[in-house]
Amino acid sequence: MRFELLQPGSLAQALEMKKDYREGAKILAGGTDLLVLLKDGKLRAQAVMSLGRLSELNFIRSEGERGVAIGALVSHSDVAASRIIQQRCPDLAEACAQVGAAQIQNLGTLGGNLCNASPAADAAPPLLLMDALLTLASARGERRVAIHDFFLGPRRTVLEPDEILKEIFVPQPAGRRGATYLKLGRRKAMEIAIVGVGVAIHLNGSDRIVSECRIAMSSVAPTPLRARRGEAVFTNQEIRDGLIEEAAEVAAEEASPISDVRATRGYRLDMIRVLCRRAAREALARARNHKAEGWR
Amino acid sequence: MKIPVTLKVNGETYDLIIAPYRTLLDVLREEIHLTGSKKGCDAGDCGACTVLLDGKPVNACLVLAATAQDREILTIEGLARNGKLHPLQEAFVREGAVQCGFCTPGILMSLKALLDTNPAPTLEEIKIAMAGNLCRCTGYSKMFKAVESLDRSP
Amino acid sequence: MSDFYAVGKSVARVDAVTKVTGAAGYTADVMLPGMLYGKAKRSPHPHARIARIDTSRAEALPGVRAVITAADVSEVLIGLRIRDVPLLARREVRFAGEKVAAVAAVDEETALEALDLIEVEYQELPALIDVKEAMKDGALLVHENLHTYSGLPKPVKKTNVFFHETFSKGDVALGFAQADLVLEHAFTTQIVHQGYLEPHAAVVDIGPDGSVTVWSSDKVPFRVRSLMAEIIGMPITRVRVIPSFVGGDFGGKGMIFDEPLCYYLARKAGRPVKMVMSRQEEFLAASPRHPSIIRLKAGVTKAGAITAWEASALFDSGAYAAYKPQVGLGGTKKLAGTYRIPHVHIEGRYVYTHNLPCGHCRAPGDPQASFAVESFMDMIAAKLKIDPFRFRWMNALEDGDLSPTGEPWRGINIKETMSAAVEKSGWGKAKPNQHYGIGIACAERPTGTGESSAVVIVNGDGSANIISGASDPGTGARTILCQIVSEALKVPMERITINLVDTDSAPYDQGAGGGRTTFVAGQSAYRAAMEVRKELVASAAKLLKCAPEEAQELIDVRDGFLFLKSEPAKRVSYAQAVKGAGKSQIMAEETFSCNQMEDTCFATHIAEVEVDPERGYVEVKRITAAHDIGFAINPAAAEGQIEGGIVQGIGFGLLEEMQRVDGKVTNPTLTDYKLCTPREAPEIITLLIEGAPGAGPFQAKSIGELPACPIAPAVANAIFDAVGVRITDLPISGEKIVNALKESGLSGGKAVAAGKERADAV
Missing domain, CATH: 3.30.365.10 (Aldehyde oxidase/xanthine dehydrogenase, molybdopterin binding domain)
Structure with a gap:
């Protein structure tokens, strides 16, 4: 592992550098993935650009009824500990608290987790559930991309060679909503998800009518993804016996997991169903508990 | 090309000229000769290299030394003050929580960070704080006991 | 007891302060002026002919001070007993990860870059990676010249089975004829790493007079000295080994690894050389626990007496046998457990393959044998509809009995460990919830x-x-x-x-x-x-x-x-x-x-678990471990050995496995090779059973290895108790449990019911 180290002091400076170096400079946010890849020789870089000095990207900001903006460099532990996040997107806080363990959560960043584009990214399912918007910046300007369009494949995103992820915006969902993220690993910590499933349930008025359901999954396909057909099973449905099971069954059909050192495809499919059922039950319970309209 | 880096470790300032790709762990061990932080995996999986960066535990093997400039770095060598062991160190000695000792420095740093923010942790909180640190010798039991043996009065 | 002056007390360890302050020096901490960093080039192929090695580009890299291949090192084959491993592969590589060359450079980055510049041309050859294939007549031979190797108990030729041992007592044919019921089952155990946190490290410095100083993470400095002297061709007085603190062993730190390469690199470069194995190298080419295939057959009467017992074990030794201080593994002899059986026949076969070489890992062979025997005991008990504890108790050895293989044992107190463990655990009590299970296992291991x-x-x-x-x-x-x-x-x-x-x-x-x-x-x-x-x-x-x-x-x-x-x-x-x-x-x-004695030690472990039948997830809630220790000179240290062995054993039982595809390890990281984290550590109740006469000072017995033995089967038996499926292939992953539940038609709630039924039956 040998490279030139770039340490821009501001986002503007970073974008100028990225314009010059393009793919030649790999972005270092937390380092928990990048440095491991570089040490293993799985990735080579002429230059590494550390964003550590860009304190301007380290923020969690409530934008009132619109939603929450999170700087790309906020660490997992800061996301997990944030009162704003805990109140408004508890499932995201839960997901970040399940990344590795304390040391990794202190180093790793929300932006890094997304840009690394691992199919197993823990932060992806909760953000997919909330239709998060990502601000990608370059010296040419900024653009906003929906998280659904961000991932292209394992370790591949829509980021152009001169772009840097600047901010993650989480729009505020309307109504009574409950969401959760469940991660399956062999151990209780230091795990890369065998399967991760997030479910969000929206209720309108009645505790028994689901106005909307969202299901997001990780480690089950080349990218984290939404299970749209599984979601449709719930939409505008009254809760009845077998509904959750049916949705889980359909969601599993939307996955295309592989067999690898962590688990076989068959077990992953089984576990999507299990986690989906459990997450749906928990999300439903949370939604029913959510009496207030909107976020406080 | 090597670059100048100033590191603040255990309250002392070190002016160094290092390769930009060197990790904090390698620089602590080989340039500053603070070898208490251990290299067990060099990939963030074992926690033996845990140091506190601005008070928070991190894997020193996953930090480039140059990016730690101007930050407060605390290593195991800085845990005892003026020749007096930290209560955690005393508890580890007293309770028989140390066996081969290779994981011990990293675990003590993780626990120090825990106690700094939570002086009376539950067993579950202790386990969560230590979850990024592997130990093969002790089965962790005596480590839990050592933390639980500390004075928990606020 | 209380009038002892210093023993029998949990005094603080003499090196504890040194260790908690970070001052303790381990081998990788040794820094010498002018020291170079060495790295080894390893074969990517499990079996290949080395057609050509070109080191010229590596040698030309600035900062590289020495490059060596087999041509630069002694042709001596080394080993702890059987001498079969070359210092660097010569003409042929026999496993993926075998060293073919090494470099020393001014820093680690340069050394790693130089490795990439060494060109090795391999002619790939068919690889034997299945132990049963390797045993067949006419199989490809991993070692053509096996008969010339020293250290074999008797010379064998043209086979991959380099050692075949048997233990017999009585007449098993007669014993089976007396049985009402004959049961037979096969068990398999996986390859696991010792998991010490400190990777192997070595530093060699050559004095102006040619004398050699070695720092090594090896736990046996005197053996490092004799092996190094032999390799170099010097009297042992010219080699001085300076011990460092050793960061965990569990059997894996008994053989030299990079020490000889450090020596040759240092000699060529004229400077001291340090080599530290990476975690990946530890997984590719250290000396992990032998995987095993164990077949057991028992004859029993309806009343629960064991009349005959037959056992056979196949151990995949990998490409070399050099890493075992004995020819075989002590565990083979344990394949009839701690029970009174009149007729016993045990066979152990040790087989070369093109897998990575295996060595000694905490109680060599015993955890494999214990898993098979103690799982099987529960299976027999279930068949006979006898409570697993009672079945063991009925058949347990008592003082004065000969061992299952006919040897005299002194101070047998297996029953005391059984009753102590049962008393302090949840055995026989109401299940706290429907996913709960409890399992018992016993084991024995002699004082070394x-x-x-x-x-x-x-x-x-x-x-x-x-x-x-x-x-x-x-x-x-x-x-x-x-x-x-x-x-x-x-x-x-x-x-x-x-x-x-x-x-x-x-x-x-x-x-x-x-x-x-x-x-x-x-x-x-x-x-x-x-x-x-x-x-x-x-x-x-x-x-x-x-x-x-x-x-x-x-x-x-x-x-x-x-x-x-x-x-x-x-x-x-x-x-x-x-x-x-x-x-x-x-x-x-x-x-x-x-060199020989009749002193041995016993233990009983009881595991209490909760199983999530949908995910197959097993949480070990509590382990109660009773150990016959004679006298605990330092009770806290003894407990520490037990607690560590238990958590290691849980890893063996549930989590750990070096997975291989085509002879190559596919999970060589601590991300995917899963040691128990603190969050997997259960509550542990350790019971030190004193009073049996031990051979050590103050009648102390041994405690280092036995705790790792009965834990996996105790957990397996508890899983069976919880969900009604029997997994006989380690590790017991969630996936295996889920699949077994599906196959048995016991998925989800039904499985729990079946488990209950079984529990009610006993």
Whole structure:
């Protein structure tokens, strides 16, 4: 592992550098993935650009009824500990608290987790559930991309060679909503998800009518993804016996997991169903508990 | 090309000229000769290299030394003050929580960070704080006991 | 018991402060002026002919100081017993990960870059990666010249089965004829790494006179010395091994790895060289636990007596057998458990393949055997509809019985460990919830034997030193030696020093391993201390005006003073006694050697688990472990061994596996090779059962290895109790449980019902 180290002091400076170096400079946010890849020789870089000095990207900001903006460099532990996040997107806080363990959560960043584009990214399912918007910046300007369009494949995103992820915006969902993220690993910590499933349930008025359901999954396909057909099973449905099971069954059909050192495809499919059922039950319970309209 | 880096470790300032790709762990061990932080995996999986960066535990093997400039770095060598062991160190000695000792420095740093923010942790909180640190010798039991043996009065 | 002075107490370890402050020096911490960093180039293929190696581009890289291949090193084959491994692969590689070349450079980055510049042209050859294929007649031979190797118990030719051992008692055919029921089952265990946190490390410095200094993470410095001297072709006096603290062992730190390469690189470069294995190299090419295929067959009567027992084990040794200090694994002999069986026949076969070589891992062979035997005991009990505890109790050995293989054992107290564990655990109590299960397993393992020497000195100021070559890879052995000497001399612990000393300064010690240190090194230290005490008493006799022939009887010692038992107030200090003897110090050396004995140890573990049948997730809630320890010299240290063994055993049972595809390890990281984290650690109740006569000082027995043995089957039996499926292939992953539940038609809630049914039946 040998490279030139770039340490821009501001986002503007970073974008100028990225314009010059393009793919030649790999972005270092937390380092928990990048440095491991570089040490293993799985990735080579002429230059590494550390964003550590860009304190301007380290923020969690409530934008009132619109939603929450999170700087790309906020660490997992800061996301997990944030009162704003805990109140408004508890499932995201839960997901970040399940990344590795304390040391990794202190180093790793929300932006890094997304840009690394691992199919197993823990932060992806909760953000997919909330239709998060990502601000990608370059010296040419900024653009906003929906998280659904961000991932292209394992370790591949829509980021152009001169772009840097600047901010993650989480729009505020309307109504009574409950969401959760469940991660399956062999151990209780230091795990890369065998399967991760997030479910969000929206209720309108009645505790028994689901106005909307969202299901997001990780480690089950080349990218984290939404299970749209599984979601449709719930939409505008009254809760009845077998509904959750049916949705889980359909969601599993939307996955295309592989067999690898962590688990076989068959077990992953089984576990999507299990986690989906459990997450749906928990999300439903949370939604029913959510009496207030909107976020406080 | 090597670059100048100033590191603040255990309250002392070190002016160094290092390769930009060197990790904090390698620089602590080989340039500053603070070898208490251990290299067990060099990939963030074992926690033996845990140091506190601005008070928070991190894997020193996953930090480039140059990016730690101007930050407060605390290593195991800085845990005892003026020749007096930290209560955690005393508890580890007293309770028989140390066996081969290779994981011990990293675990003590993780626990120090825990106690700094939570002086009376539950067993579950202790386990969560230590979850990024592997130990093969002790089965962790005596480590839990050592933390639980500390004075928990606020 | 309570009148002991220093033993029987959980005193703080002598090296604990050094370790909690980060001051303890391990081999990788050694930094020498001008030192170079070495790295090894390894084969990506499990079996290939080396057609050509070109090192010229690596040599030309700035910063590279030396490159070596097989042509640069001795042709000697090395090994702990069977000598079959070359220092660098010569003409042929036999496993993926075998070293073919090495470089030394000014820093690690340069060394790694140089590795990429070494061009090795391989002609890939078919690889034998299946142990059963390797056993077939006419199979490709992993070692063509096997018959020329030294260390084999008897020469064998044209086979991959380099060792076949049998143990027999009685007549199994007769025994099976007497049975009402004959059961048979196969069990498989996986390849696991010892998991020590400190990777192997070595530093070699060559003096101007050619003498060699070695720092090594090896736990047996004297063996490093003899192997290095033999490789280099020097008398052992020209090799000095300086021990460092050893960061965990569990059997994996007994063989030299990069030490010889450091030597050749240092010789070529004219500078000291350090090599530290990466975690990945640890997984590709260290010396993990042998995977096994074990077949058991038992004949039983309806009433529950075992009439006959047949066992066979296949151990995949991988490409080399060099990493085992004995030819076979002690566990083979344990394949009939701790039970009274009149007719027994056991076979063990050790087979070469093109997999990575295996070695010794905490109780070599025993965890494999224990998993098979103790799972099988539960399966038989279930078939007979007898409670698993009662079935074991009915058949358990008692004092005076011969071992299952017909050997005399002293002080059998397996039943005491069983009743203690049952009493303190949830056995026989109501299940707290429907996913709960409880399982029991028993095991036995002898106290280790060997040779140790110790020097004990009482100095002119009354303080004491122990000079010992015994190693302490984290076990607490050096603390135990101090406690033993403190007890013998009645000198307070803080007045006793034991330092790490090199092979020039310490008398020979066979090193840690096999659970021998407390017994063998302990006896040598105890005896040396008692000799010193005799001389102190003799000197004090003059000062206390006691007749010399009565002195040993009439004079006692306490807190570093000597006095007449009849007149305790009148004391002579050790300092005065040393001076009175006309000496500056009083010193004694004792060698203790023992190669055979009847001393063994027993244990019973009870595991309580909760199983999530939907995910197959197993949470071990509590382990109750009763260990026959004779006498616990340091109870906290003994508990620490048990607790560590249990958590390691849970990893073996549930999590750990070096997965391989086509002979290559596919999960060589601690991300995907899963040791238990603190969050997997269960509540552990350790019960030290004292009183049985041990061979060690103060009747201590051994404790290092046995805790790792009965845990996996106890957990497996608890899983069966919880969900009604029996997994006989380790590790018991969630996936295996889920699949087994599906196959048995017991998925989800139904499985729980079946488990209950079974529990009600017993």
